[in-house]
Amino acid sequence: MTASLRDIRVYTTFPHACSYLTDQEATTLFIDPRQTLSQALYTQLSLMGFRRSGDHLYRPHCSQCSACVPSRVPVAEFSRSKSQKRVWRRNQDLNVREDTSIDDDEAYALYERYITGRHADGDMFPPERDQYRSFLNNGLGCTRYFRFYEQEQLIAVVVADQMLDGLSAIYTFYDPAQEARSLGTYAVLFQIDLMQQAELDYVYLGYWINNCDKMSYKSRFQPLELFRAGSWQISQVMASDGDISRGVPMRFVDNPT
Numbered sequence: 001m002t003a004s005l006r007d008i009r010v011y012t013t014f015p016h017a018c019s020y021l022t023d024q025e026a027t028t029l030f031i032d033p034r035q036t037l038s039q040a041l042y043t044q045l046s047l048m049g050f051r052r053s054g055d056h057l058y059r060p061h062c063s064q065c066s067a068c069v070p071s072r073v074p075v076a077e078f079s080r081s082k083s084q085k086r087v088w089r090r091n092q093d094l095n096v097r098e099d100t101s102i103d104d105d106e107a108y109a110l111y112e113r114y115i116t117g118r119h120a121d122g123d124m125f126p127p128e129r130d131q132y133r134s135f136l137n138n139g140l141g142c143t144r145y146f147r148f149y150e151q152e153q154l155i156a157v158v159v160a161d162q163m164l165d166g167l168s169a170i171y172t173f174y175d176p177a178q179e180a181r182s183l184g185t186y187a188v189l190f191q192i193d194l195m196q197q198a199e200l201d202y203v204y205l206g207y208w209i210n211n212c213d214k215m216s217y218k219s220r221f222q223p224l225e226l227f228r229a230g231s232w233q234i235s236q237v238m239a240s241d242g243d244i245s246r247g248v249p250m251r252f253v254d255n256p257t
Helices: 039-047 082-090 105-118 129-135 176-181 183-198 213-220
Strands: 010-012 028-031 051-053 056-060 069-074 095-099 143-150 153-163 166-174 202-208 224-228 231-235 249-254
Touching: 039 153, 051 166, 051 202, 082 176, 082 183, 105 129, 105 153, 105 166, 105 176, 143 166, 143 183, 153 176, 153 183, 166 183, 176 183, 183 202, 183 213, 202 213, 202 224
Parallel strands: 166 202
Antiparallel strands: 010 028, 028 056, 051 056, 069 202, 069 224, 095 143, 143 153, 153 166, 224 231, 231 249
């Protein structure tokens, strides 16, 4: 097992088309997938802005762009906005079941509907079972799967990694026909509530990108901490109820080593 951060090898990809910003090239830094990582080291890497996808831990390493900013919610300080309170109440009829896997026809059929209905313009379309398995697998042995049911109908799935200081929200998919429930928002609220009950510190939301609608939604969860210049910083500039026009650092939180 990897002994410390000093033992970890990292690599960079060749420049490739950015998945989030048009006309931009991206370069990715990733951890050697042959190395075994403990939950403690995974937590340390998350503190440094790394993210998991399948078996890979990565973070953006672009020479000309810094738009992708790691984000997390300090759950003890989080307070639902008025609109989030409505979303929370709207979904209290759902039954939530935690499972050890989502490699089954019921969950995959929901994923297929979600990708086709919401992300047909993305690089995960058309959905494929092998890609689904590799993307949402239990790559580091700490993944938790939550299924949300309306009576006996599966309408949402949350995939999250349990770390020492909280949860890393890996992916959420849901029934596109249930738009009125705001299930994407509810999934984040659910994970925050879960960590509040567990008395852990954070829910990591992945990369916040101000000029990308699919990624900027994270700023609706306040306070939001952004990892910039080697430190996590609180950003609280509000444009409207639950929205931020841009992230502005207000104070330093910590300096991970």
